[in-house]
Amino acid sequence: MSATDVRKPILTKQRRAVFDVIQSSVDHLSAGEVFDRAKETLPGISFATVYNALRYLKENGMIGEVSLSGGPARFDRITTRHDHAICEACGKLVDMKLEIPGSLLKSAIDVSGFKPRSFELTLWGTCSQCV
Numbered sequence: 001m002s003a004t005d006v007r008k009p010i011l012t013k014q015r016r017a018v019f020d021v022i023q024s025s026v027d028h029l030s031a032g033e034v035f036d037r038a039k040e041t042l043p044g045i046s047f048a049t050v051y052n053a054l055r056y057l058k059e060n061g062m063i064g065e066v067s068l069s070g071g072p073a074r075f076d077r078i079t080t081r082h083d084h085a086i087c088e089a090c091g092k093l094v095d096m097k098l099e100i101p102g103s104l105l106k107s108a109i110d111v112s113g114f115k116p117r118s119f120e121l122t123l124w125g126t127c128s129q130c131v
């Protein structure tokens, strides 16, 4: 897809089912978990179809993706900037909408010399059920 391509995303029945799975879950599901849930609506759907649908929805900005070091990619119904807290014991991933102070962002820019496109604060540790 080129940068000038402004077509609306095409939602096939399969893509719609995958999109609905993501939207109806507050969890951040892996492709395998999305596959399991999509099968409840479309029993004949294949893993490859689910995987391709996830890529398509991601490329069209309809879903977000969280990449964790060492773990499978997890998909996110929230597509705007937000932060995550991750439980290293049970794998729970919690959304947080934090107001990041401008001074912190400025320090990060000064230290790295980067022109940031986005930023995220990630909390690693144990959730309230696992402490």
Ligand SMILES: [Zn+2]
Pocket (backbone or CB within 6 Å): 087, 088, 089, 090, 091, 092, 126, 127, 128, 129, 130
């Ligand atoms: Zn936990």
Ligand SMILES: [Zn+2]
Pocket (backbone or CB within 6 Å): 028, 066, 076, 078, 082, 083, 084, 094, 095
């Ligand atoms: Zn999230």
